[in-house]
Amino acid sequence: MSIASIRTAARQSVSGLPREFWWLWTSTLINRLGSFVATFLALYLTLDRGYSASYAGLVAALHGLGGVISSLGAGVMADRLGRRPTLLIAQVSTALSVALLGFMQQPATIAAVAFVAGMAANASRPAVQAMMADIVPAEDRVRAFALNYWAINVGFAFSSLAAGLIAEHSYLIGFLGEGVLTLVCALLVFWKLPESRPEPTDAAGAGAGGEPAVSLWTVLHDRRFMAVVGLSFLMAFIFMQHSVALPVAMGADGFSPGDYGTVIAVNGVLIVAVQIPVTRLLERRDPRALLTISALLAGYGFGLTAFAGSIGVYMLTVVVWTLAEVVNSPTQMGLVVRLSPSHGRGRYQGMYTMSWSVAALVAPLVGGAVIDRFGADVLWGICAVVGTVAAAGYWLLMRGLPTEAAEGAVAPGPAPKETEPAAA
Known part of the structure; x- marks a missing residue:
């Protein structure tokens, strides 16, 4: 492929999107560039503060629990107060709480502030996703979600490297740095992003349109x-x-933390390299087939880990399930928007965000318990089964779902009556 064709493909991937989207995209990138707490909280508590691994796990769980609770509340706020006020409240609260966390000394106060920081950090997600759906035309949403997901991974990759260097000198600088960059995001939202929420419901209970x-x-x-x-x-x-589960299983097989770092780096590098071109290739494809294939790739990608005995094979498994991630994320986000009424996107996005927050709590607990009791190979087999179930679910769920072209340019509500949606 020539340089000219690469430039043309790149222009086509980013062209035609509203200016407001790019400000929101920039805010996402800055936010992820400052990610420190979620990545290094466990190391900070165990290595720097000398707490036990059990206490670090408890604090991490509380941080995640805060995200579960805030998902629904932030979704309601995004619909009632608006996307912009919700983003401002969430980002300012995150900036203050993560900075404060770096100064906490007692175990109880560390746990409490970590819980608040988890709530605040997760509260912006439903508002970001709802605003993106508001401002981007229906035909460009999958591409917009892919570009946003790409920004998340680019930011996370750079922040992980920078945070590792910062942590060698001072964890406090990391906490304060995340606070400052999150505050920059809040200022960017305040100055550059107008409110995008459709007209609120009237007294009779009718929404926009x-x-x-x-x-x-x-x-x-x-x-x-x-x-x-x-x-x-x-x-x-x-x-x-x-x-x-993956680092624990690799450790049990005699691999070092550096080996795990090398293997998992494939995930971030591959997403950054292929997310945009793959999305460009697939954005007009049948979402039913894409979601079904992505579920199978995810399940069997992790299932193949049972046969891994070298760094190369572990890397190959990561390639398989990363491709599933690349396909699934923007496609599923597009489906969520299609099923959400415009004036209820905050609540719908909040419920969707909660599914990931709950999984972030449940998956490590279940994975660890299965490995301890039955061994890692059983867990990888369970992943294959879960992926198969999810693939069948997508295939059945989307039977009879109209195409976006048939639905029109505006994403509709879930059904003429939301309390009686059409079921697959």
Whole structure:
């Protein structure tokens, strides 16, 4: 491929998106460049502060639990207060709480502030996703979500490297640095991003365009959407095994932490390298087939880990499930938007975000318990089974779902009556 063709493909991948999207994209990139607490919290507590691994695990769990709780609350805020105020509140709260965490001395206060920091950090996600759906035309949303996901991974890759260097000198600098960069995100939102929320519901309960009002009860009764949330949890459960189960299994096989670092680096490098071109290639493809294939790749990618005995084979398994991640993330986000009414996107995105937050809590616990009791190979077999179940679920769920072209340019609600959505 010539340099000219590469430039043309790159221009086509980023062209045509609203200016507001790029400010939101920039905010995401800056936020991820400052990621420190979630990455190095366990090392900070055990190596720098001298606490036990059990206490570090408890604090990490509380940080994750805060994210679970805030997912739904932030989604409601995004619909009631607006996307912009929710983002400002979440980012300012995150900046203050992570900076404060670096000064906490007592175990109880560390745990409490970590819980608040987890709530604040996760609260921005439903608002970001809802705003992105608001401002990007339907035909460009999959590409927009892919570009945003690419920014997340680029930022995380650089922040992990920088945070490792910073941690060698001072963990406090890392906490304060994340606080400052998150505050920069809040200022960027304040100065550059207008409110994108559709007109709020009127007194009679009608939303924008005369659609019925949306509550959390509406979301819970949307059977097709809640099925997507359940499938999202299964996919997240599989992907989350890379953070605890994979390094534990590699350690049991005699590999070093450096070996694990080399293997898992393939994930970030591959996402950065192929996310945009792959999305460009697949954005007009059948989402039913893409989600089904991605579930099989995820399940059997981790399943293949049972046969890994060398660094090269471990890297190959990472390539397989990373391709699943590349395909699944933007496609599933596009499906979530299609099933969400415009005036209820915050609540719907909050419920979707919660599926990943719950998986972040459950997956390490289940993975560790299975490895301790039955061995890692059993866990990898379970991943293959879960991936197969998710693939079947996607295939059945999307039977009869209209194509985006048939639905029109505006993503519709889940059904004419949200309390009685069409079920697969």
